[in-house]
Amino acid sequence: MNWLWVIAGAGVGAPLRYLTDRAVQARHGSDFPWGTFAVNAAACLLLGALTGAVLAGAAPRSLSLFLGTGLCGALSTYSTFSYETLRLAERGEPFLAAANVLGSVLVGLGAVHLGSQVAGQLFA
Numbered sequence: 001m002n003w004l005w006v007i008a009g010a011g012v013g014a015p016l017r018y019l020t021d022r023a024v025q026a027r028h029g030s031d032f033p034w035g036t037f038a039v040n041a042a043a044c045l046l047l048g049a050l051t052g053a054v055l056a057g058a059a060p061r062s063l064s065l066f067l068g069t070g071l072c073g074a075l076s077t078y079s080t081f082s083y084e085t086l087r088l089a090e091r092g093e094p095f096l097a098a099a100n101v102l103g104s105v106l107v108g109l110g111a112v113h114l115g116s117q118v119a120g121q122l123f124a
Contacts, residue, residue, distance in 0.1 A: 005062050009070015013043075017075045032096050033084040036077060037104060043076035044108040048115025055116075056123035 020042075021035030028034045050068050053059035081104055088097035 002062075002065050005065035006070040006073075009066040009068075009072075010074040011070075013071035013074030016071075017077060021080075031088060031091065031093060033081070033088075033100060036080050036084055037100070037107070040076045040081060040104060041107045041111050043072040044111035045115045046075075047072045048112035048117075049119040050115075051112075052116040052119025053123055056120060058119075058123035 017039045020039050023035070024038045025033070025035035047068055050059060050064060050072070054061075054064050054068075081100070085097050085100045088094075088100060
């Protein structure tokens with residue numbers, strides 16, 4: 001039965017990722033993949049907050065499966081991040097490619113930490 005929670009979350013996360021990515025990217029005229037950067041950061045923040053809530057005993061396992069594995073798993077995208085980074089490098093934009101890698105890792109780690117800390121404080 002747990003797999004239904006994951007499927008339901010992914011059913012929300014995948015279209016949300018696509019629509020958010022397109023909306024963010026349409027507002028920027030640069031080659032930098034701002035849409036993917038934004039959805040990955042948002043997924044990290046949400047996953048951090050969810051983890052903090054689960055660890056504090058404030059969120060049930062079903063919510064963790066729905067939001068964490070399902071929604072965040074479908075919302076974030078390592079493959080698109082990798083592909084867009086490679087495209088930047090191939091187009092002669094090594095600085096943007098490196099900025100995408102470094103920025104994505106740092107922002108992702110920061111977002112998951114922030115989300116976890118905030119949830120930990122709220123539910124302690």
